[in-house]
Amino acid sequence: xxxxxxxxxxxxxxxxxxxxxxxxxxxxxxxxxxxxxxxxxxxxxxxxxxxxxxxxxxxxxxxxxxxxxxxxxxxxxxxxxxxxxxxxxxxxxxxxxxxxxxxxxxxxxxxxxxxxxxxxxxxxxxxxxxxxxxxxxxxxxxxxxxxxxxxxxxxxxx
Amino acid sequence: xxxxxxxxxxxxxxxxxxxxxxxxxxxxxxxxxxxxxxxxxxxxxxxxxxxxxxxxxxxxxxxxxxxxxxxxxxxxxxxxxxxxxxxxxxxxxxxxxxxxxxxxxxxxxxxxxxxxxxxxxxxxxxxxxxxxxxxxxxxxxxxxxxxxxxxxxxxxxxxxxxxxxxxxxxxxxxxxxxxxxxxxxxx
Numbered sequence: 001x002x003x004x005x006x007x008x009x010x011x012x013x014x015x016x017x018x019x020x021x022x023x024x025x026x027x028x029x030x031x032x033x034x035x036x037x038x039x040x041x042x043x044x045x046x047x048x049x050x051x052x053x054x055x056x057x058x059x060x061x062x063x064x065x066x067x068x069x070x071x072x073x074x075x076x077x078x079x080x081x082x083x084x085x086x087x088x089x090x091x092x093x094x095x096x097x098x099x100x101x102x103x104x105x106x107x108x109x110x111x112x113x114x115x116x117x118x119x120x121x122x123x124x125x126x127x128x129x130x131x132x133x134x135x136x137x138x139x140x141x142x143x144x145x146x147x148x149x150x151x152x153x154x155x156x157x158x
Numbered sequence: 159x160x161x162x163x164x165x166x167x168x169x170x171x172x173x174x175x176x177x178x179x180x181x182x183x184x185x186x187x188x189x190x191x192x193x194x195x196x197x198x199x200x201x202x203x204x205x206x207x208x209x210x211x212x213x214x215x216x217x218x219x220x221x222x223x224x225x226x227x228x229x230x231x232x233x234x235x236x237x238x239x240x241x242x243x244x245x246x247x248x249x250x251x252x253x254x255x256x257x258x259x260x261x262x263x264x265x266x267x268x269x270x271x272x273x274x275x276x277x278x279x280x281x282x283x284x285x286x287x288x289x290x291x292x293x294x295x296x297x298x299x300x301x302x303x304x305x306x307x308x309x310x311x312x313x314x315x316x317x318x319x320x321x322x323x324x325x326x327x328x329x330x331x332x333x334x335x336x337x338x339x340x341x342x343x344x345x
Binding site: 014048052058061067079 | 185206
């Protein structure tokens with residue numbers, strides 16, 4: 001029974017600091033610590049350890065914040081530039097797509113005319129038209145994937 | 159301004175990548191973040207590099223802060239991920255294995271305050287710092303978050319991405335070990 005009381009006291013000493021204890025438990029613990037020197041010692045040591053821990057200070061390196069602010073500033077510039085480039089590219093893609101759509105009937109007739117002139121089977125000049133239509137988008141997609149891939153690798157390396 | 163409103167304003171500013179806001183945050187949290195990093199990676203130089211990296215990451219991923227939790231909780235979890243990434247790159251190990259990485263990483267450096275002040279500070283803190291250095295990083299970390307940062311257990315669980323049970327058991331183990339180490343360090 002006596003061992004149980006010491007074990008409970010030991011548990012409550014730590015629990016009080018880590019997650020807190022109820023008012024009744026605190027009252028019981030105080031009473032027990034007043035009577036038991038064996039339990040009062042670890043309680044005092046715990047309090048001392050925490051006091052020391054709270055008092056410890058880590059000196060800051062000189063100019064720590066300034067250097068970080070500069071790094072953040074450079075990175076913000078870089079991101080802004082990247083955003084500008086992305087916008088320019090998307091606008092260019094949009095314009096190219098609209099123009100492609102508007103001129104598609106004319107180009108179709110052009111392919112048809114050249115195919116007829118050269119005596120090519122329909123499948124050949126129609127394939128040519130499809131390649132003409134999809135090639136720019138494919139090239140743009142490959143460039144974008146390569147760029148994002150390289151940017152991702154750079155991020156991982158940092 | 160109420161805390162919730164302040165956090166929402168902070169989240170909006172981070173989404174906009176507001177440079178003035180970031181400058182202010184760096185100033186405001188520099189000590190707490192640097193201390194956390196020193197505790198975690200056990201090396202001042204590495205901590206300084208990761209300090210900068212953390213703020214760059216805050217700029218990059220500012221849109222991920224929702225303003226519902228404390229900013230420092232989010233900040234510490236970013237810093238923690240960077241420490242883990244760094245150690246994974248160096249050696250294939252987790253934070254669990256990171257202990258006694260450097261000799262006396264939290265020592266008071268030369269320069270800055272007067273030599274007498276430094277000597278006195280060193281003497282007073284030597285025992286504690288030595289004891290802290292001998293604790294595994296995962297225990298140092300929770301002790302710092304709980305007893306220096308005064309974070310709630312739930313907030314610590316978010317920072318270290320672990321269940322509450324793990325947080326509590328690390329705190330109990332950390333406190334017990336620190337107490338024993340301090341006792342052993344006494345002359």
